[in-house]
Amino acid sequence: MTVSFSELKETLKKVLLQLSFPQNKAEICADIFASNSRDGVHSHGLNRFPVFVDLVKKGLIDPMAEPECVEQNGLLEVWDGHLGAGTYNSSICMDRAIELAKKNSMSCVAIRNNNHWMRGGTYGWQAAEAGCIGICFTNASAGMPPWGGKEPRLGNNPLVIAVPHHEGHIVLDMAMSQFSYGKMQEYELKGRSLPFSGGYDREGNLSTDPVAIKQTKRALPAGFWKGSGLAMMMDILLAMLSGGRTTAKITASGNEYGLSQCFICIYKENLHQDLVDEIIAYTKTAIPVEAGTEIAYPGEQTLKRRIQSEKEGIIVDETMWKKVLSL
Amino acid sequence: MTVSFSELKETLKKVLLQLSFPQNKAEICADIFASNSRDGVHSHGLNRFPVFVDLVKKGLIDPMAEPECVEQNGLLEVWDGHLGAGTYNSSICMDRAIELAKKNSMSCVAIRNNNHWMRGGTYGWQAAEAGCIGICFTNASAGMPPWGGKEPRLGNNPLVIAVPHHEGHIVLDMAMSQFSYGKMQEYELKGRSLPFSGGYDREGNLSTDPVAIKQTKRALPAGFWKGSGLAMMMDILLAMLSGGRTTAKITASGNEYGLSQCFICIYKENLHQDLVDEIIAYTKTAIPVEAGTEIAYPGEQTLKRRIQSEKEGIIVDETMWKKVLSL
Structure with missing residues (x-):
């Protein structure tokens, strides 16, 4: 079955308001969850919403918490999420990174004591939409063994790289497991x-x-030792910059909360869109492995799905939809 | 056979001086090639040196060229390499990125019309040695098909992420093919x-x-579609920031020269070394796949090899060593 974006968003927002989320925060969180489903990332959209609600009810996500800047080092800021909603805090941090970069060409905002940001790509699209290059990443509880080991010790810490592009932004959203x-x-x-x-x-x-x-x-790990090394570097960078909980501590706590994220923005007037066109066009000239298919750039399929959802409605899992309607 | 670091470096330096490299540039270039061999990266050390000499003789690398800052946008600078020695230009750019970051917390130096930087890790170690987080990447001629395609259209564009660590820096140097x-x-x-x-x-x-x-x-590509997407993003970021030649143009020129690189630095007084220790210690607690082996962090093996080379001399390919001695 399908629902419209506004119906999905309003339904989620109503639940959030019942959970004592302030109006503006309920608006932003509902928008992010609904957008994730609209873009086809159901696992971090509607389907994840009941888990989010559960964490709020358990007191692990504080609806009233506001993120706070706790350290300023030039263009590098450290924020504390005070265990608020991860999606809301992350969008605030990326907004701040955009603001700083637009004034100073670049910026880095690292946040600790935050919660799960759902789909990392969300904040990449946000940066690109504002005309900035955005690079962001998060840590998580251990779900993947390091290369050479048998037991999970690394988070599946995704890396997002997004660039603005006049024909649809280019957004790589890459988790570290295959x-x-x-x-x-x-x-x-x-x-x-x-x-x-x-x-x-x-x-x-x-x-x-x-x-x-x-x-x-x-x-x-994607690329064996490569994804393993990259996942470890993400956790290291986050710990160094934010001073927040490492994958070790998150895992030991038994619940995936109190995570860290980092938002890097770069802004420059002339971002050479003609050269980006050249790269995309050149890449697409490779003979496809399967005749009739086309080689896609990162984010191209997401945009297609978004347009389709906007035309035809968002495909939702009926059981999950009913579950959320009953919350 | 083995040679000492100083013997290797002086031998390479002598050749560079004969090729009309100025004293200081011959010193830096010889040091980088010798260090790459010392760290076990023979493919970008001694073994690559004859190719480098050949490109100088062909006029594709200009021994006299000095890199020049051509655009300043706050902490984001664009440099032109004027087709000089890639290793020298890259070390100048990373030095500049370090200088800017130490004053302003972060920086980005992008260079166009540069040449091959040999081992990307070189500049990661350089940043970490200076107490900075360093992120750098380069483009290259097409050597890998994009995911879903049969013909090479992507460079094997490596990504380097380095962080300073009191017990040996952590340096990920990752090419995009498996x-x-x-x-x-x-x-x-x-x-x-x-x-x-x-x-x-x-x-x-x-x-x-x-x-x-x-x-x-x-x-x-490492991780199939993941390495493919990341390789494409590197070329896109470089084109956007430097305005330099894309993989498409480099490939069309028939020689791998006139590349672009980007050097991002982050500096902060307290880089939470205790948390980095925690991450490394936790990761190493995973039961190893092969009994008796240890799980390594990125750069750990490089440091071990460096220490071994310093003690026992640098292992060199005898044919290649004789070839360079005869240059």
Whole structure:
């Protein structure tokens, strides 16, 4: 079934207001959750909303908390999220990074004691929409073993790089495992194998079976040692800049809350859009592996899905929709 | 056979002086090539030196050129390399980024019309040694197909992230293909297969045979679509910031010269070294896949090799060493 963007957003907003979120915060949070579903990222949109509500009810997300700048070092600011809504705090931080970059060409805002920001791409699109290059990343609880190890010690810490582009922004939103557990579950529910190895089975062999991987908790880092190293660097950068909780501490706490994020912005008047066009056009001239398909730039599919959702409504899981309506 | 660092460096310096490099530039370039060999990156150290000399003789690298700042936008500077030595120009740019960051907390120096910087990690170590977080990347000629395509359209554009650490800096130096052609050649010379798929064979199947992959020129991006997207983003960021030649133009020119690089620095007094220790210690607690091995952080093996080279001399390929001695 499908619902319109405004119906989805208003429904979520109503729940947030009932949970004592102030009006402006309910507006921003509902908009982000609804936009994530609109862009096809259901796992961080409607489908994640009940988990978010649950964390609010448990007292792990404080609806009243406002993020606060606690350190200023030139264009590098450290903020404290005071365990407020991760999506709201993150959008405030990216707004601040945009503001600083527009005045000074660049900026970095790091936040600690924040909560899950849902889809990282959200803040990349936000920067690009404002005409800035945006780079942002988060940490998370351990869900992936480091390269050479068997037990989860790394967060699936996504990296987002976004640039403004006159024909649709270019937004890379990249988690560090080859397949997220959410994606693997989709394959599991359809009874299908992964198209490539996504982790290890009990015998320690690379596997395309999502069930076997879930059992071992040995999700495969993208590019093996490369995704593993990059995930570790994200956590290190966040700890260094924000002074917040590391993946070690988040994992030990038993709940995925109190995370850190970093928002880097770069602004420059002439961002050479003609050269970006050149890169995209050149990349698309490669003969496709499957005839009739086209090579996509990062974010291209997201934009297509967004346009489709706006025309035809947002596809929602009926059970999940009913669940949220009853909240 | 082994040679000492000073013998290697002085030998290279002598050649550079003969090629009319000014004293200070010959010193810096020789130091970088020798350091790359010392750190075990032979492909961008001694073994690459004859190629560098050849490009100088062809007139594609100008020994007299000095990099020049051509645009200042706050803390974002654009430099022109005037087709000078890539290693020298890059170290000047990272020095400038460090200087700006130490005064203003962060900085970005983008350079166009530069040449190959050899090992990207060099400039990461440089930033970390100066107490800064360093992020840098370069573009290159097309050597890898984009995801979904069969022909090379992306550079194997490496990304470097380095942070200072009291027990040895942490430096991630990550090319975008799963295995570089240099690494694949090492396996080929030993008559061995790659430990994981590194590209495609003629039938379009994933392959661990370095010879088959060389024939198709279909090297595999690390993490499939992820490495492909990240490689494309590097070229886009460089074009946007520097206005320099894209991978499309570099490839069309037939020689890998006139590249762009970007050097981002972040400086902050308290970089929470205790939290970095915590992350490393926690990551290392994962039970290793192979008993007796230890999980390494990015840069840990490089530092071990450096210390070994300093004690026992730098291992050099005898043929290559004789070749350079005869230059």
